[in-house]
Amino acid sequence: MTVTRYQPGPRMSQAVRHGNTLYLAGQVAADEFATIEVQTQQVLDKIDALLAAAGTDKSKALSVQVLLGNITDFAAMNSVYDQWIDKSNPPARAAFEARLASPNLRVEIIVVAAVE
Amino acid sequence: MTVTRYQPGPRMSQAVRHGNTLYLAGQVAADEFATIEVQTQQVLDKIDALLAAAGTDKSKALSVQVLLGNITDFAAMNSVYDQWIDKSNPPARAAFEARLASPNLRVEIIVVAAVE
Amino acid sequence: MTVTRYQPGPRMSQAVRHGNTLYLAGQVAADEFATIEVQTQQVLDKIDALLAAAGTDKSKALSVQVLLGNITDFAAMNSVYDQWIDKSNPPARAAFEARLASPNLRVEIIVVAAVE
Secondary structure, rough: EEEEEEEEEEOOEEEEOOOOEEEEOOOOOOOOOOOHHHHHHHHHHHHHHHHHOOOOOOEEEEEEEEOOOOOHHHHHHHHHHHHHHOOOOOOOEEEEEEOOOOOOOOEEEEEEEEEO | OOOOEEEOOOOEEEEEOOOOOEEOOOOEHHHHHOOHHHHHHHHHHHHHHHHHOOOOOOOHEEEEEEEEOOOHHHHHOOOOOOOOOOOOOOEEEEEEEEOOOOOOEEEEEEEEOOOO | OOEEEEEEEEOEEEEEEEOOOEEEEEEEOOHHHHHHHHHHHHHHHHHHHHHHHHOHHHEEEEEEEEOOOHHHHHHHHHHHHHOOOOOOOOOOEEEEEOOOOOOOOOOOEEEEEOOO
């Protein structure tokens, strides 16, 4: 089984494919001062782009972890997440509070997806 | 490789199978006001039921993440977890503190398991 | 697909192989009173040893989660992590704050790696 890395950098790749499984790095918002709703949308946009780069899409998402800087953002995050999700093909999910690398970041999402 | 979803809902599936790997959603207790010991048992019961629905069982658990609302519940959670585990086939594990979606929830467990 | 466990104990295995995928337990420092830099190095040394025991190495790391007891250790952890990483083969990564099983532990790292 081959390993393919997407957007490799000095610290991490943004995604790594192994066989038919794709592991995404934790994605955070481009604008860390935006609202939780905007940050969530920016994160999901990045995820869609990475999935597309690897030849897959959100309908193949297997497992999602949603990390919130403050769990009180749970409902607001979901208001965007629930619009994004492929309702015919929902992944497994867990969501919990975790302080993130920058104190302004409100949400980080980790995805494992199938390819093909 | 086919993808099969178990108990799909509008936000997530409770489990997703990809090839021979099964990803469970984070499982929480049915009774969020119960003690940590009871919550842990309820979570493990849900996990057993999901594994069975997918044709596998705890002897095939590969990786477990235990999230505790308060890390001081570590020993009490383990008192139940250690009874549950298949001691001939222990999975890899990590346990850490993370505030959960509801403030009363004391434990959430995420499992990746083999099928076949 | 066979399942192989490395260093199985009464609560967990330190690593579990399923097919060509290896799941490591969360690794923590041998000396929990050491500095964040020393703890990070000890964790990475343990990871290298587990990967070697399973016939693989850090160039095959697919996905890494770095849990920090205090997110203010982010830069100091990275100063060691960035030296360790195989810069030709960086894994996907997420890093976040999570209180760990012992209050003195400053870092725990979870790895998923390819074998072969």
